[in-house]
Every structure is written in C-alpha cells, then in structure tokens.
Amino acid sequence: MTTINGKDLLALGYIANPAIGVALHIDTTSLDYTRDELLRQYAAILKDPSSFGAHPVFAPLAAALQQEAERAASNAVIPLKDHPAAYTVFGRDNIADGALKQMNIAMKLPVAVAGALMPDAHQGYALPIGGVLATRGVVIPYGVGNDIGCRMALSVLDIPVTHFENNRDLYQAILISNTLFGAGPGFKTNQRSDHAVLEDKLFTENQIIKNLKDKAWAQLGSSGGGNHFVEYGFIEFVEDDLPLGIHKGKYLALLTHSGSRGFGGILAAHYTHLAKSICKLPEEAKNLAYLDLNSTEGNDYWQAMQLAGDYAAACHEVIHQKIAAALGAQVLAKIENHHNFAWKEQLNGEEVIVHRKGATPAGEGVMGIIPGSMATPGFLVRGKGAAASVNSASHGAGRQMSRTQANKTISHEEMKAKLALEGVTLIGGGTDEAPFAYKDIFTVMEAQQALVDTVAQFTPKMVRMADDGSAED
Known part of the structure; x- marks a missing residue:
C-alpha cells in the first residue's frame, strides 16, 4: 500500500494546519496509484481544491483546504499605500504633529481619494479631530x-x-x-x-x-x-x-x-x-x-x-x-x-x-x-x-x-x-x-x-x- 507522510505533504507546500491532518487521514487504499501519482494528486488538490469538491476520496481534503483559505483571507491584513495621498493642511503652524501623523496614516488607506486638515485640528482616535477624508465605496x-x-x-x-x-x-x-x-x-x-x-x-x-x-x-x-x-x-x-x-x-x-x-x-x-x-x-x-x-x-x-x-x-x-x-x-x-x-x-x-x-x-x-x-x-x-x-x-x-x-x-x-x-x-x-x-x-x-x-x-x-x-x- 502506498502511503504519504507529513514530511511529504510539507514538501509539496502544505502548511501545518488542520487541513494537513485531514490529508493524512484520507483513505487512499481504493486508489491504484503509485507513490509519484499520489504525490501529484495531492499537489493538484492543493493547487485547486475547488476542482475536487465532489471527489469520492479527496472531497474532505478539498473542503478543509478551502476552509483554511477562507480563514486566512479573513485574517489577512490589508496593506496601506507606501505614501499618503496628497491633502491640504490649513493653519499648519497651529496643528500638532500628532494630528498630522494620524492624517498621514488615513491618507495611506487604499480607499482614500482626497482629504484635508482643518485649522482647529488636534489628535483624536483614528482620524484626527478636524480631519476630512473622502473614500471610494x-x-x-x-x-x-x-x-x-x-x-x-x-x-x-x-x-x-x-x-x-x-x-x-x-x-x-x-x-x-x-x-x-x-x-x-x-x-x-x-x-x-x-x-x-x-x-x-x-x-x-x-x-x-x-x-x-x-x-x-x-x-x-x-x-x-x-x-x-x-x-x-x-x-x-x-x-x-x-x-x-x-x-x-x-x-x-x-x-x-x-x-x-x-x-x-x-x-x-x-x-x-x-x-x-x-x-x-x-x-x-x-x-x-x-x-x-x-x-x-x-x-x-x-x-x-x-x-x-x-x-x-x-x-x-x-x-x-x-x-x-x-x-x-x-x-x-x-x-x-x-x-x-x-x-x-x-x-x-x-x-x-x-x-x-x-x-x-x-x-x-x-x-x-x-x-x-x-x-x-x-x-x-x-x-x-x-x-x-x-x-x-x-x-x-x-x-x-x-x-x-x-x-x-x-x-x-x-x-x-x-x-x-x-x-x-x-x-x-x-x-x-x-x-x-x-x-x-x-x-x-x-x-x-x-x-x-x-x-x-x-x-x-x-x-x-x-x-x-x-x-x-
């Protein structure tokens, strides 16, 4: 009987998460595969789990991989822009650096379109008090x-x-x-x-x-x-x-x-x-x-x-x-x-x-x-x-x-x-x-x-x- 171990799966690109546990418990005895064929199959499932959603043997692994992908996506951090989008500051001489720093962060959001800082601005939470931010959608x-x-x-x-x-x-x-x-x-x-x-x-x-x-x-x-x-x-x-x-x-x-x-x-x-x-x-x-x-x-x-x-x-x-x-x-x-x-x-x-x-x-x-x-x-x-x-x-x-x-x-x-x-x-x-x-x-x-x-x-x-x-x- 051909078997696959955890080291084999990690070498294919699997991650040590619940899905790899499912993979190790898949019963492949009904499949007449050589070791190389089985490894190629596991690689194919990892690449496109949705194609194996109805597979009589590998469907549980496909579902586990999709679930882990969704979990990872939900926890993925959305990156900020490298530099803040341009905005106008009114009354700069009387605005503390804390408010400017907060506004700079806000203008790095990928959804930021335009902004401005009013002359009464001061540091708050997230967007500074006196901050104006236009976003898309x-x-x-x-x-x-x-x-x-x-x-x-x-x-x-x-x-x-x-x-x-x-x-x-x-x-x-x-x-x-x-x-x-x-x-x-x-x-x-x-x-x-x-x-x-x-x-x-x-x-x-x-x-x-x-x-x-x-x-x-x-x-x-x-x-x-x-x-x-x-x-x-x-x-x-x-x-x-x-x-x-x-x-x-x-x-x-x-x-x-x-x-x-x-x-x-x-x-x-x-x-x-x-x-x-x-x-x-x-x-x-x-x-x-x-x-x-x-x-x-x-x-x-x-x-x-x-x-x-x-x-x-x-x-x-x-x-x-x-x-x-x-x-x-x-x-x-x-x-x-x-x-x-x-x-x-x-x-x-x-x-x-x-x-x-x-x-x-x-x-x-x-x-x-x-x-x-x-x-x-x-x-x-x-x-x-x-x-x-x-x-x-x-x-x-x-x-x-x-x-x-x-x-x-x-x-x-x-x-x-x-x-x-x-x-x-x-x-x-x-x-x-x-x-x-x-x-x-x-x-x-x-x-x-x-x-x-x-x-x-x-x-x-x-x-x-x-x-x-x-x-x-």
Missing part, C-alpha cells in the same frame, strides 16, 4: 466618530438684548429647567418629549436599535457632557442677510452643541467593532477599519448613522422649541449643521464618501456655525465650496490642551476672572473647558478665509455645560 465608523451626528444649532430670537441683560435670573431659570446635562440616564418618564424620529422603522426592524429605543426616548432633548453646551448670546449682523431674512443689528440668540447621546455612542461602538472584525488593517491604522457600502454590514451602519444624525437633530429641536416657548420668543432664523458625519458627495465627477470628523460642511452657499469657547466669539458662516478643503471648514477653535492638562494647569480662579471680564455666566462646566484650553478662534478663522465667509459674530453671555466630569466629544 466605503464608510469608516471611526471616521465619523463616537458621537455620531454631533452638531450645532442656532436660533435668532426676536427678543431685544437689553431684555436679557435686565432679566438674567429669569433666563438662567429657564435655561436650567429646560435642559439636562451629563452622562446620566435621561429624563424621567413624565418629563420626556415625543418626536417623530422615535417612530423611524429602524426602531422595529433593527434589533440593536430596537433595544436602544427607551434610552433614546429618555435622553431626547438632553445634551451630554464634555464640550457640549446650551447658551444664550448676542449675534450681530453688520449688514442685512437676504437669504436668512435678517436685517443688520444685534439679536439675542440661542446656540446649542451636542450629538446623538448614548444612542449614537452604542451604535458607533458596535459598528466599529464589526468593521475591525471584517477589515484587518495594520496596527497603526486599525481604528480606521471600513465597511463596504455594498455589503449588508456597510448598509446597516449607513442607515444607523442616518438615524443617529436625525436623532441628534431632534435633540436640538426639542431644546430650542422648549426654551423659545418658555421665553415667549419667535424664532427669526434657524441655522444648524452636523460636524461628525459622513456624506455621499460628488468629487471630480464620481461619488465619494466624505467623512467629516469635527469639520463643518462648507459647500458653496452652505450655512454653518463655528463656535469659539465659553468666553470667546463664535461665527455664523457661509461656505465657499473650496475643493482644497473638500468643501469643509473647522468645527470650532480646536483644543490646544488635553482635558487632563487643562485641569492641571488652569485654576478655577483664572477661569472665573476670564468669564467675569467677558460678562459670561457659567452654569456647570470645569477647567477642562476653560477658554485657555482652546486655540485662538480669530487665528483659526484667519486660516480659513478661503473656505468660508463670515455672516455674523456670536458672543456667549450665559453658558450651561455638564458638571459631572463626563467627556462626550
């Missing part, structure tokens, strides 16, 4: 970020600024009673708001989302932690703005910053984990794992992201409606924008997926809001549609200190003095969000003059933030 959950749909919303009110100045206690009471901050469970059942977003079909069709419906309902209209805020301020238009229907002058305005709360955070974590299990990238790029939009997983994430964005918008809508109603105010104009999201856009004649992780959409004529800090101005802007920035602008001033560094180096006394100087009342908040922890907003705006036109300037006057130390960027 895929979406990167961490390119959107943990706080899916984090956004700004501004309501220009018909109330004279003097009324605010003369009734600060009233405005503070209304602000406190109509907002909720921190990482807690949300509103009690009898305090919850209703909104059409909760009737989205995904709350019944997608099991993960279905399990999050009560959390989403409880947190609807709340603002989370970190740099999220609800604030009153004065917005000044130096000339009439016909598209908004606003005459030049100074108005009281309500400005909010927050995202999709725990609902979006759980979805982000789930789909990031899923992407990493499917898309294996080198260690330095692993958090940039992506999902093919033609796959079930990619389509599921895209739908979940859209819903999280709609939910974030609903949270802002609830806050603005409640406060405007409590004030008896009419909203003269409302402007809002996401800055943690992905969009399908056209670039050089093809559809791409534009990830903006901490970046404001700034297509031609598109309105956006770029805040400063709790004691520095923010700006209402209109995009110029600059191709170099992939139709984007900064989403704020950008941090120049980490939260830990800010808490260690900035005293409460310093922060209070700055707020008093600017006439700002702070409710909650901590030194990690002090104005000194942020870059100079005027320097940031100077660096993006080619990206946006300033329509109006907003000056904070009363700010509410979380005071529980939660950091939900």
Whole structure:
C-alpha cells in the first residue's frame, strides 16, 4: 500500500494546519496509484481544491483546504499605500504633529481619494479631530466618530438684548429647567418629549436599535457632557442677510452643541467593532477599519448613522422649541449643521464618501456655525465650496490642551476672572473647558478665509455645560 507522510505533504507546500491532518487521514487504499501519482494528486488538490469538491476520496481534503483559505483571507491584513495621498493642511503652524501623523496614516488607506486638515485640528482616535477624508465605496465608523451626528444649532430670537441683560435670573431659570446635562440616564418618564424620529422603522426592524429605543426616548432633548453646551448670546449682523431674512443689528440668540447621546455612542461602538472584525488593517491604522457600502454590514451602519444624525437633530429641536416657548420668543432664523458625519458627495465627477470628523460642511452657499469657547466669539458662516478643503471648514477653535492638562494647569480662579471680564455666566462646566484650553478662534478663522465667509459674530453671555466630569466629544 502506498502511503504519504507529513514530511511529504510539507514538501509539496502544505502548511501545518488542520487541513494537513485531514490529508493524512484520507483513505487512499481504493486508489491504484503509485507513490509519484499520489504525490501529484495531492499537489493538484492543493493547487485547486475547488476542482475536487465532489471527489469520492479527496472531497474532505478539498473542503478543509478551502476552509483554511477562507480563514486566512479573513485574517489577512490589508496593506496601506507606501505614501499618503496628497491633502491640504490649513493653519499648519497651529496643528500638532500628532494630528498630522494620524492624517498621514488615513491618507495611506487604499480607499482614500482626497482629504484635508482643518485649522482647529488636534489628535483624536483614528482620524484626527478636524480631519476630512473622502473614500471610494466605503464608510469608516471611526471616521465619523463616537458621537455620531454631533452638531450645532442656532436660533435668532426676536427678543431685544437689553431684555436679557435686565432679566438674567429669569433666563438662567429657564435655561436650567429646560435642559439636562451629563452622562446620566435621561429624563424621567413624565418629563420626556415625543418626536417623530422615535417612530423611524429602524426602531422595529433593527434589533440593536430596537433595544436602544427607551434610552433614546429618555435622553431626547438632553445634551451630554464634555464640550457640549446650551447658551444664550448676542449675534450681530453688520449688514442685512437676504437669504436668512435678517436685517443688520444685534439679536439675542440661542446656540446649542451636542450629538446623538448614548444612542449614537452604542451604535458607533458596535459598528466599529464589526468593521475591525471584517477589515484587518495594520496596527497603526486599525481604528480606521471600513465597511463596504455594498455589503449588508456597510448598509446597516449607513442607515444607523442616518438615524443617529436625525436623532441628534431632534435633540436640538426639542431644546430650542422648549426654551423659545418658555421665553415667549419667535424664532427669526434657524441655522444648524452636523460636524461628525459622513456624506455621499460628488468629487471630480464620481461619488465619494466624505467623512467629516469635527469639520463643518462648507459647500458653496452652505450655512454653518463655528463656535469659539465659553468666553470667546463664535461665527455664523457661509461656505465657499473650496475643493482644497473638500468643501469643509473647522468645527470650532480646536483644543490646544488635553482635558487632563487643562485641569492641571488652569485654576478655577483664572477661569472665573476670564468669564467675569467677558460678562459670561457659567452654569456647570470645569477647567477642562476653560477658554485657555482652546486655540485662538480669530487665528483659526484667519486660516480659513478661503473656505468660508463670515455672516455674523456670536458672543456667549450665559453658558450651561455638564458638571459631572463626563467627556462626550
């Protein structure tokens, strides 16, 4: 009887894995082969196992080899490009090397088409905060970020600024009673708001989302932690703005910053984990794992992201409606924008997926809001549609200190003095969000003059933030 041993199989190119064990246990006694013929047969199976799927003797080996090939393919690391694709950096002098390094890695992805780094950029996870990345046919959950749909919303009110100045206690009471901050469970059942977003079909069709419906309902209209805020301020238009229907002058305005709360955070974590299990990238790029939009997983994430964005918008809508109603105010104009999201856009004649992780959409004529800090101005802007920035602008001033560094180096006394100087009342908040922890907003705006036109300037006057130390960027 002709026999084949493990050394023979290794010499043919077999690998020491479960398939070689199957090969050694194949009963070839029914085959009238010489040793050389049997070796050629084993070599042929290794080369093309699919051709032996129905073989009466070798089918188990063919199946084992195909299974090992599939396992190896699923664990194969997708190589990065040797060099990053070209991208534009705005405000380079004020961007730390950590953010540039992260952007360089992102631009080495084989799916990267274009990118840009905004002047408020700083190091984050995977794609830097302030990073814009256009990809072909895929979406990167961490390119959107943990706080899916984090956004700004501004309501220009018909109330004279003097009324605010003369009734600060009233405005503070209304602000406190109509907002909720921190990482807690949300509103009690009898305090919850209703909104059409909760009737989205995904709350019944997608099991993960279905399990999050009560959390989403409880947190609807709340603002989370970190740099999220609800604030009153004065917005000044130096000339009439016909598209908004606003005459030049100074108005009281309500400005909010927050995202999709725990609902979006759980979805982000789930789909990031899923992407990493499917898309294996080198260690330095692993958090940039992506999902093919033609796959079930990619389509599921895209739908979940859209819903999280709609939910974030609903949270802002609830806050603005409640406060405007409590004030008896009419909203003269409302402007809002996401800055943690992905969009399908056209670039050089093809559809791409534009990830903006901490970046404001700034297509031609598109309105956006770029805040400063709790004691520095923010700006209402209109995009110029600059191709170099992939139709984007900064989403704020950008941090120049980490939260830990800010808490260690900035005293409460310093922060209070700055707020008093600017006439700002702070409710909650901590030194990690002090104005000194942020870059100079005027320097940031100077660096993006080619990206946006300033329509109006907003000056904070009363700010509410979380005071529980939660950091939900």
